[in-house]
Amino acid sequence: MAEEKMEVGIGFITEVDRYLFNNGKHYEIYEKLGAHPWTYQEEEGMYFAVWAPHAIQIGVVGDFNGWNPDLNPMTCLAKSGLWEAFIPNLGAGALYKYAITTETGKLLFKADPYAFEAEYRPQTASVTTDLSGFVWNDKKWMEKRKKQDPMDGPVSIYEVHIGSWRKKNREEKDGFYTYVEAAHELSEYIIEMGYTHVELLGIAEHPYDGSWGYQVTGYFAPTSRYGTPKEFMYFIDYMHQKGIGVILDWVPAHFPKDAHGLSDFDGKPCYQYADPGKGEHPDWGTKVFDYSKYEVDNFLIANALYWVEKYHVDGLRVDAVASMLYLDYGRADGEWIPNKNGGNENLEAIEFFKHLNSVVKKRGDNAMIIAEESTAWPKVTDSPEHGGLGFTSKWNMGWMHDFLEYMKLDPYFRKYNHHKMTFGLTYFTSEKYILVLSHDEVVHLKSSMIEKMPGLLEDKFSNLKVGYTFMLGHPGKKLLFMGQDFGQFHEWDEKVALDWHLADEPLGEELKNYVKDLLHLYQEYPALYEKDYDWEGFSWINANDNEHSIFSFIRYSADKKNNLLFVLNFTPVERKDYRAGVPKKGSYQLVFDETHGLYESGKKANTVLSEEIKWDGQNNSISCPLKPYGVAVYHFKG
Structure with a gap:
């Protein structure tokens, strides 16, 4: 680290802030790190702060100083790895990065890990933003959420990728709906159909459309593909006013190697494990967060709370939990490092989950933290006090696999596979499950739901109807990916909109109305959700x-x-x-x-x-x- 030039700093970050952050317990650290409007010595401007413990020198660069690393140098705060700078006469809307000089003398240009907004892809700069001033109108919803455990009520989730749900006939911004446009049309559809929640793929900023948002570079920035941070606040606020909960996909498991992102942020492994045996996913070509570092845990836990508290989201679905829990996930013998007990469990990730879920449970007013966990790891939804991980609920991947294998069969052979449909009822009380037919099941040559079904065209629709009815009656909350409720034929493709014309054709309209009736049956009869895990x-x-x-x-x-x-x-x-x-x-x-x-x-x-x-x-x-x-x-x- 560079020679420390000051002990106290300019006052925005206090000694208490530093202490809490370096010990992993500054749950509002996003209010301190990143870029914030501030007045210093009677001058209005923008305050910048970043964690880069291995950096030799850092300058704030942007369109306001010609991207010159020498014009706005940052100062290192004592023994914290934190750097800060104040730039007067700078407001919201400026493009910026951090120019980081590494221990080897290399100059890196990095986006701000705590930036609230990002430049429209393929550009990669951060954007100065003032999040204050948005007027929320969802008080009734938030008060209701605080009083009711979501697992006691109906939860039927519509999983959506905004960029391909619908598209506008326009050239600018790739024809994407804005957050505001999506709020209005999407809420109408959700209300008509009878879903209770919408789950959004790919909201945190990411450089590559084809990752669907699962390789994140801007954890605190709603993607600019669909608009500004306040427009995303509008989306959630509007959904709440219409009685619809909002869940975001969240990715604390790994991040990409893009040059402007978190990988080797200050020239050395900063956010990732240093040893590639722990710090890289060989299957995905991504970096793994280092859960042994308090500052990294703090980054992720504060990020979860940021979406829950700053944006009022009702839940986070945690992607790839199994990859975090197992040190040998996706790795062959000799490619992974056992834990101190000689096992394959990532003890640091386990403690991270317990910490995360305990804090969100305490502060989140019944916001859900949902695990996409694909193994038989025990007590995923039990409390940390009872040896569990503390998640609100867990995707039931085993049920999904058995259900789809059964439904694909020619009906003649189903009698020999009857157990595939009954097996899920032997363990449904072991966790608080959500039954899912998600985006992962209708891509990569897996076929859409309707195309998985056997028989001629009408048989396919009849099969899907009875299958969806079984899903609705089976204990557990529900999730269905967009397009599968009206019989989308082609696999999901993030580059194109759903084939909405199919919903107006006889078989598609009939299926859509059938699913709508199922969802209304679900909400009308508490028997279908009151005792889901009993x-x-x-x-x-x-x-x-x-x-x-x-x-x-x-x-x-x-x-x-x-x-x-x-x-x-x-x-x-x-x-x-x-x-x-x-x-x-x-x-x-x-x-x-x-x-x-x-x-x-x-x-x-x-x-x-x-x-x-x-x-x-x-x-x-x-x-x-x-x-x-x-x-x-x-x-x-x-």
Whole structure:
């Protein structure tokens, strides 16, 4: 590090700030590092601060000084690795970088890790920004969120990539919708369909469209592809006013090697592990964050809180959790370093997750932290006090894999694979799960959801309908990627918009309306979400009818007074005389089927009376005729 020229600094960053940051507990460090409007010695200007512990010299460069490293030098603060500078008469909207002289004398031009805004790609400069002054109108939403655990209510997530959801007929900015335009049109669609939340891919600034936002260079900057930071605030505020939650994909696992980014930030490994056995992902060609450094942990935890507190987001879906937990993830023998106990667990990442989730739980007013964790790591959603990682919920990747493998089969062979659909019900209480059919399942030659289905065209749509109904009835919150609710045929491509004309064609419109009815059924009946992680909320009627490939089960409401019976036929064979056992004598009202979708509320003509015929281990049963790929959902009182 350069010779320290000052002990106290100019007063923006205090000794307490430095102490907390160097110990990993300055949860608002983004209010100090980066670029901030400030008045110093009666002059208005912009204050800059950056962490670069190995730097010899740093200058702030930009369009205001001809990108000259010598005109606005920074000063190193004592024993902290922090550098600062104040530039008078500089306001919002200026382009800037840090010109960092390394220990070898090399000059690096780096974007600001804490920048609130970034230049439109392919340009890579940071942009000075004033985030103050936005007027939020979502007080009602935020107060409601604070009072209610999201895992106790309905959560049906619409996963969206703004850049390819729709496109405008215009040349500027690649035809992208702005945050403001997307807020209005997207909210209308979400409300119409009945989703409760939207999850956005690729919001933090990233240089390459093809990474979908999973290789981040600007962790504190909403991508300029769709507008400004305050326009993104508008997006979230507008969604909240419409009763829609907002979840962001978040990537604390790795970052790219782009020259302007975090890689070897000050000439040495700064944000990444120094040893390539820990510091690089060989499969992805990216760098791994060094979770042993307090300052790196602080960067990430403060970033999570930044989105939750500064932007009011309702959740962060943490990408690639397994890659963080396992030292040998994607590495062959000899390419990884065991931990101090000789194991393959990344003990530092484990502690990072516990710290992150504890802090967000304490401060986040019920904001969700969702793990995309693809292994059987135990207690992902249990509290750190009980040996868990503390996540709010976890993507159920095992269910997703089994479900898709089953649905791809010719119906004739499904009877030999019946267990693929029942296995998820043996462990659904072990974590707080979200059932996902995400973007990862409809790219890279995996086919869209409709194209995964067997049979001729109409068979494909019928298969998908009964499959989605099973997903809705299965315990766990729900997520579906855009385009899969109306039968998008081609795989998702981030470069082009969805084929929205398909939603107006007969089969696509029918599927869209069917999914809409499913989502409204979900919100109308608390039995489908109140006891998602409790055996009191679910019971099989018949899990073993593999010969007919029919599944029947019950979802119970918390008070056991408003329950739903599902009977689902996964073959094209009609079962006119099918019978299902029921747990009690009485009437069973058909509220949903494959022909009508959701029946009108209160309609009684479709009521079936039970008979004292023992069936499926029950003393009573009902006649339940099923059409090919037939669906029957009955409501009954406790």
